[in-house]
Amino acid sequence: MEQPRWVDAAAVRRSVSPDRARRLIRRELADGFDPASDPHRLVAPVGDGQLLVMPSTNGRSAGVKVLSVAPGNPARGLDRIQAVYVLLDADTLSPSVLVDGTAVTALRTPAVSAVAVDALAPAEVTSAVVFGSGPQALGHAEALLAIRHTSSVTVVGRRGEAARAMAQRISGLASTHPLTTRGLTVDDPQVEAAVREAQVVVTATSAATPVLDDDWVADGACVVAIGSHEPHRRELGSALLGRSLVVVEDVGTAHREAGDVILAAAQGALDWADVRTLQDVVLGRVERATDRPNVFKSVGMAWQDLVIAQHVGRA
Incomplete structure (x- = not known):
């Protein structure tokens, strides 16, 4: 199987500007995607933080974000929220791209x-x-x-x-x-x-x-x-x-x-x-x-x- 391509945080920002991200989110809603169809996210307590697993599909693609929330991290010089995103091929569901999920979160939430x-x-x-x-x-x-x-x-x-x-x-x-x-x-x-x-x-x-x-x-x-x-x-x-x-x-x-x-x-x-x-x-x-x-x-x-x-x- 071909290895998934890795996209780092810098490449995420080069690919999608903040305003482009806004327009992508708005278009998804305007085109009729129903947010209620999203699977429930899994939230598991881990130590003083949480582990979240967030899958979704829109008929064109599928993907899942694995995200951690560690409240004590800023004091350690680390991000409170860290994540990786796995984008899957729509037909075979084979992982095709791995994306810096922290960068995705930082972009999509403001969008x-x-x-x-x-x-x-x-x-x-x-x-x-x-x-x-x-x-x-x-x-x-x-x-x-x-x-x-x-x-x-x-x-x-x-x-x-x-x-x-x-x-x-x-x-x-x-x-x-x-x-x-x-x-x-x-x-x-x-x-x-x-x-x-x-x-x-x-x-x-x-x-x-x-x-x-x-x-x-x-x-x-x-x-x-x-x-x-x-x-x-x-x-x-x-x-x-x-x-x-x-x-x-x-x-x-x-x-x-x-x-x-x-x-x-x-x-x-x-x-x-x-x-x-x-x-x-x-x-x-x-x-x-x-x-x-x-x-x-x-x-x-x-x-x-x-x-x-x-x-x-x-x-």
């Missing part, structure tokens, strides 16, 4: 969020706030700047040094217009004002409890929460979800994994019948709210990895 932001955020986004100072903070800022001429990005982190360093990295992303960035710690009183002024707020943290107050987000603003895929963890409070248009990737998946939504519904703040999907938004069945916040809660799904890996494999 999915960007699909939501493009539809749920105002056309003019002058100010954004990103909670978190890891790779997803940078990826989401890059994805946002590809679709909106944002002039100010505030990074909020537990450690001021890390937040300021990430803000500096984000400042280097803007090439077509001036961009002001700053890094704040979570307990800085300026955080509230920044969120109240923002048209886009991203929470990309490992927090288990809400990272911002429920009444800080302005009507018409878009909040993207991507930090958790567990039913008992949340980055957003119940009252915020209760007063917002809430959008998820797939309702069944959200029932299992989207702690922000699960806990809000359990506390009576939100009715599951009112939760809509990203495909509803892409197909125009749901329009962004202007009289309340718009919340997109993402847990990440295997079909998204397959879309990116499939394109990388062809390239």
Whole structure:
């Protein structure tokens, strides 16, 4: 059997730009792929972390991502999330390409969020706030700047040094217009004002409890929460979800994994019948709210990895 070809992280980024990734994800939904058809991911506890196995097929290709989440890794100088992606030949199911799955994850998560932001955020986004100072903070800022001429990005982190360093990295992303960035710690009183002024707020943290107050987000603003895929963890409070248009990737998946939504519904703040999907938004069945916040809660799904890996494999 011919050995699978290896595609490293640098080749992944050369093959697919952040905005190209957004368009690939959006096209998959617009063309009618049903995220509910994705197999459930397997999640196994391993030590202090988790091992995830995420298979998917879309009729053209098949693939599986094997991913580990090790919360203690950043202190060791390693990535919290590490992965490898196996792309399979559609007919024989023979492994054809092995892809750096960490790079795929870093690319596809902001791409999915960007699909939501493009539809749920105002056309003019002058100010954004990103909670978190890891790779997803940078990826989401890059994805946002590809679709909106944002002039100010505030990074909020537990450690001021890390937040300021990430803000500096984000400042280097803007090439077509001036961009002001700053890094704040979570307990800085300026955080509230920044969120109240923002048209886009991203929470990309490992927090288990809400990272911002429920009444800080302005009507018409878009909040993207991507930090958790567990039913008992949340980055957003119940009252915020209760007063917002809430959008998820797939309702069944959200029932299992989207702690922000699960806990809000359990506390009576939100009715599951009112939760809509990203495909509803892409197909125009749901329009962004202007009289309340718009919340997109993402847990990440295997079909998204397959879309990116499939394109990388062809390239």
